[in-house]
Amino acid sequence: MPAPAPSLSPVANDLRRGIVGLADVSAVKTHVRGEIPLVWLIGAIGLSLSAVVALMARFSMNVSVGHAGTLILAVIGFAAIVRLRLRGAQPRRQQIWRDASEYYGLFISICVIGALAAYPMSAASSGFVDATLQRIDDAAGFHWLAWYRFVAEHPAIQWPERAAYQTIFLSPAILLGYFAWAGCRAQARLFLATFWLTALVTLVLFAFLPAKGPLAHLWHGPLPYVPVSALYQADLIPALRNHAGSPIDLGALRGLVAAPSFHAASAVLYVFAAWPVKHLRWPFAMMNSAMLLATPVEGTHYLVDLIAGAAVACFVLVSTITVMAKMQRQSTKESMKNLVEQLHQHKILHQPN
Numbered sequence: 215m216p217a218p219a220p221s222l223s224p225v226a227n228d229l230r231r232g233i234v235g236l237a238d239v240s241a242v243k244t245h246v247r248g249e250i251p252l253v254w255l256i257g258a259i260g261l262s263l264s265a266v267v268a269l270m271a272r273f274s275m276n277v278s279v280g281h282a283g284t285l286i287l288a289v290i291g292f293a294a295i296v297r298l299r300l301r302g303a304q305p306r307r308q309q310i311w312r313d314a315s316e317y318y319g320l321f322i323s324i325c326v327i328g329a330l331a332a333y334p335m336s337a338a339s340s341g342f343v344d345a346t347l348q349r350i351d352d353a354a355g356f357h358w359l360a361w362y363r364f365v366a367e368h369p370a371i372q373w374p375e376r377a378a379y380q381t382i383f384l385s386p387a388i389l390l391g392y393f394a395w396a397g398c399r400a401q402a403r404l405f406l407a408t409f410w411l412t413a414l415v416t417l418v419l420f421a422f423l424p425a426k427g428p429l430a431h432l433w434h435g436p437l438p439y440v441p442v443s444a445l446y447q448a449d450l451i452p453a454l455r456n457h458a459g460s461p462i463d464l465g466a467l468r469g470l471v472a473a474p475s476f477h478a479a480s481a482v483l484y485v486f487a488a489w490p491v492k493h494l495r496w497p498f499a500m501m502n503s504a505m506l507l508a509t510p511v512e513g514t515h516y517l518v519d520l521i522a523g524a525a526v527a528c529f530v531l532v533s534t535i536t537v538m539a540k541m542q543r544q545s546t547k548e549s550m551k552n553l554v555e556q557l558h559q560h561k562i563l564h565q566p567n
Contacts, residue, residue: 275461
């Protein structure tokens with residue numbers, strides 16, 4: 215007869231049971247990624263959309279979808295379908311497509327809802343604060359008309375400036391594509407969350423700080439040069455207040471927020487998100503610096519608009535990171551508590567007398 219297998223010592227046996235037991239306890243998490251849940255972002259965007267619809271109904275506004283609007287909605291819908299179809303993807307290439315669809319779909323949704331929200335909020339606003347903004351610029355020694363005249367008198371710098379101003383769309387396209395390719399889901403969702411929250415804070419402040427912009431406020435007579443933002447604030451905001459700006463073309467939404475500048479806020483968010491990535495850090499810093507230099511004229515912004523926009527972005531970043539760090543510490547504490555309880559349960563650790 216074969217000799218019986220040697221029995222495990224009590225300590226070894228407890229250790230074996232503990233390891234097997236822990237392997238079966240999915241609730242024990244020793245690694246906390248600090249990743250914002252996707253449902254939070256979808257919920258925030260959904261609540262934003264509901265609020266915009268309610269505001270538009272309040273002011274009897276309608277939306278015209280048109281060909282461009284249909285294309286935007288089709289892109290968002292396609293991104294949602296790809297994200298759902300590849301939610302359990304294992305091959306790395308499919309994971310990249312899944313994450314890219316999520317990031318781009320959410321980003322485009324935030325942009326469209328944010329731009330659309332400015333219309334009913336313009337209708338709800340009253341007066342203009344241009345005189346106050348101009349006085350602040352004068353006190354800071356910034357002369358917007360001098361910048362405008364310089365650009366108007368030098369056609370060679372007009373197209374580079376217009377291109378620099380439009381990089382507000384290029385930076386996130388590169389950034390989110392990199393995050394999808396590199397598997398940086400936590401960073402991508404943090405960026406999207408701060409982008410959404412910055413848009414929200416900017417819109418709330420805009421309700422109290424409506425402005426026509428320095429071009430409409432300071433320049434009198436024919437325009438020698440029409441910047442990208444033209445006179446949209448001066449033309450559309452009064453029309454919206456008089457219920458004359460509907461239907462709103464979803465494919466041709468105009469930027470109506472002068473103060474705080476969302477271009478300045480976006481520049482801060484883009485550079486912050488790209489800074490940890492060595493090969494994106496300085497290209498993003500230079501590209502967004504060029505965008506900021508183009509913003510006073512092309513966006514018809516006062517200097518104080520840019521300062522306020524940057525301040526909003528910094529406030530959102532500090533607040534979000536602080537809250538996320540606190541939540542992560544709490545989650546880590548709870549995970550460690552659960553782990554200790556499981557170790558006690560499987561007799562790997564002894565309860566104190």
